Amino acid sequence: MNIEELAARLDEAVRDATAIAQLSDERPLTLDEAYAVQRAGIALRVGRGDPVVGVKLGFTSEAKARQMGVSDVIIGQLTAGTEVTDGASVDLATMVHPRVEPEVAFRLGVELSPENDDPLSTVAEVAPALEIIDSRYRDFRFSLEDVVADNTSAARYVLGEWLPFAQHRGRVSDAEVTLAFDGEPREHGSTSAILGDALLAVAAAQRMAARYGLPLPAGSVILAGAATAAVAMEPGVLVEATVEGLGGVSVRSGGGDG
Ligand code: OOG
Numbered sequence: 001m002n003i004e005e006l007a008a009r010l011d012e013a014v015r016d017a018t019a020i021a022q023l024s025d026e027r028p029l030t031l032d033e034a035y036a037v038q039r040a041g042i043a044l045r046v047g048r049g050d051p052v053v054g055v056k057l058g059f060t061s062e063a064k065a066r067q068m069g070v071s072d073v074i075i076g077q078l079t080a081g082t083e084v085t086d087g088a089s090v091d092l093a094t095m096v097h098p099r100v101e102p103e104v105a106f107r108l109g110v111e112l113s114p115e116n117d118d119p120l121s122t123v124a125e126v127a128p129a130l131e132i133i134d135s136r137y138r139d140f141r142f143s144l145e146d147v148v149a150d151n152t153s154a155a156r157y158v159l160g161e162w163l164p165f166a167q168h169r170g171r172v173s174d175a176e177v178t179l180a181f182d183g184e185p186r187e188h189g190s191t192s193a194i195l196g197d198a199l200l201a202v203a204a205a206q207r208m209a210a211r212y213g214l215p216l217p218a219g220s221v222i223l224a225g226a227a228t229a230a231v232a233m234e235p236g237v238l239v240e241a242t243v244e245g246l247g248g249v250s251v252r253s254g255g256g257d258g
């Protein structure tokens, strides 16, 4: 199977919400090939009119790396069609085995080029965020290359209210994070779990995007990576993340008609 065929197989798994075997079971992939599969899969979506609006980092926290047994930081891409409005409902039947995790999002005011030696100067806004991840692989198990090819399990994301970065920057590095289901806390953490300081996610995104040929134009969203382990979604629940000093963001899980 070539890169395009592997990308098409994953793309079909997303659209059918059906798990598949890990690609590496059949054909070992290098990390560069895995990113090529990711890019080919995103090209299919762009071709269907779903543009790229940003990037997401994965495994930036110890909690996530430990949960998945994979430790290198990875980058995936966000498309417009995968955004869910804050407070809206998401249909679990459109995914394989979705999990949710609390994050922080940045929005660029100007392009972040690979040469910029002050990446934080390009950030205009910051917001609390939720990411719904959904591995297209059976049992939510994968190698580093498999998860990169699968666009780092990206499925949906929800952004809270954007706040001016200049005024809120001091709150981002080490803020308490809570993930709750119907008001019951499920995970607790701190944004300091993200690379030791969540602000470092911007430079990490710049480095990874440059390495794998992803542009970061003005307006791009950067998801910093989860501050805690991910929790399996359950039907009929109000999922809420709160980030101290930045506020909250929520999504409702619908069981089939949501
Ligand atoms: C890969 C995605 C990891 C994060 O925030 O660390 C990620 C996965 O765990 O399936 O999005």
Ligand code: MG
Residues within 6 Å of the ligand: 056, 057, 058, 101, 103, 131, 133, 225, 226
């Ligand atoms: Mg994530």
